[in-house]
Amino acid sequence: MSGPNTNYDPVETTPLQVEALEQMVAEAKAAFAQAVTVADLKAARIAHTGDRSPLALANREIGALPPQARKEAGQRIGKARGEVNQALKVRDEEVRAAELQRVLVEERIDVSLPTEIQPRGAVHPITGLMDRMGEVFVAMGWEVAEGPEAEAEWVNFDALNIHPDHPARQMQDTLYLEPLETNTLLRTHTSPVQMRTMLDREVPIYIVCPGKVYRADELDATHVPVFHQIEGLCVDKGITFAHLRGTLEHLAKAMFGEVRTRMRPNYFPFTEPSAEVDLECFVCHGESVGNPDRPCRTCNSEGWIEWGGCGVVNPRVLRAAGIDPEVYSGFAFGMGIERTLMFRNDAADMRDMVEGDIRFSRSLMGGAR
Template structure:
């Protein structure tokens, strides 16, 4: 067989009844052999396309003598009609088969039990921080934030810590290298007190939720990295009575009606006078001497508080003869233990998603 130019124009077939019937038979066989719509499309192009024999024969009619055109046109026209009819029938069959296949493959059994996929949840500590913050926003306070890597001056000096105060020791505080930068992982959220006073001045009412770090070993009641929320109010004429009222309102909103606080004298460098604050036991409400939650005392230790030390006000550029203020701080994880009956702080940091999902709904 001699080689031919693939781009050369195909020669039209002879227009006789026998030759055209053979072309029709070939087209019908090709359509019948097509098992998919894509295969049928290829067969259609091969037998009815622009370069198909029947199409070439149809175009060649114009070159025939006048007396042959009528018969040739009839033969080719009838052939194309038969081929088109067979094509339409085969296409209808394949369309129906395809629709049935799609219906079979994509059918959804509405009676089947759906697969349960685990749903993510926010961390319970984050939820508690948000809950506490919302209480103070409801009181008209603002939310303030500060850096977790803090300058030693803000963390200690501005808050009236002496140079030899035990809290400055490496046994209690994480220092950031190199030492000459005087940076620490903040040991409390109190540095934001100084930052807020310097940036905003007075009067000032802010709550400061955030992460802090101390060199504690991990156990059921201690974590080296935990969360606190700090409260600071500075204005004219504030007293311990305002502090007590704020703490009582906060305890009631967080733990429920009837929960109050009490203050016990203590010492903190940044407040004077200072106090430890307790809240009424949420389990026995002070009525069970054998209560394991409060040890029978009726009260649970919560945090520290007091009136802002005048030295702190002076360090932040305020006149303590004009302004007074109160501050308090408590551990978020500790509040969560008693509000949600969490038995072990290590559960909060072990990353067990099953534990987290118990706190997705706030009641």
């Protein structure tokens, strides 16, 4: 029986030759030296130390060698890999240090400059407009009054001369709170604040009442179930309709600039006589009236836009509050804040006012006239 054959040709495959391995190591070092960012170095690392790198492929050739030659070839491969990994480690430290220094320079923050920890918000246009309208009256010596939004039915309706059969008292318009026996509702206007003021204070009274009101309306471009009103009340000796007209003209000019107003006879249970207040159309200024060649969508070519209601306080309302109508008289008015905002800023859709988009608030408050 013959023994193992110890005579073999020690010629190795080309990738395992000393010159080839030295070339692989030199190429790897050159690639590492050229990398200037962490991302570049990562690509070089994968190319020269990954599973498909020249050294990894050369390592697979060891299996084709005779057993006696594998040890020496494995040592050469291991030495080459160690040299490459050491070069990679040194270059990685250099690249990371350089990149950190670059970031510190490029992204330097001047801590002495003013900054905003939180993004800037914006006052909602409704809130801002209520404040502005209130300031107009405060400047005239009036007071801003407030009241509860959940109101007693008597204060919201009966005390204001709105009889029990009035359509506004039906469930389809008014939101009543349970249990219904308490006769409590979400106020349908801010007039209850006026009544509460007359009940609680001595005359003379000069107040303006901004706030939320509630109606059973569908949400659409021109209606919202929760909206805002501002109402005013003046009760004193010798108050006439002329005082009312002058007050509203002053408010209109403060809100819209030089604009004409007019009053049309109307009916409200809590005022007598009563009127609707109209503004001259700020788009066509009346030029569209009777002119089919220049129609105006804003006023429907009528030349005027309805703004709100007003009138002399009904004597029955004064008596309900314990005020003698033979001695005192007064006037009251009210208009919608949303409607005023639409006039001032050309806002077309009321739904934009309730969606909470800060871009809407910034655009209106920044562009308010």
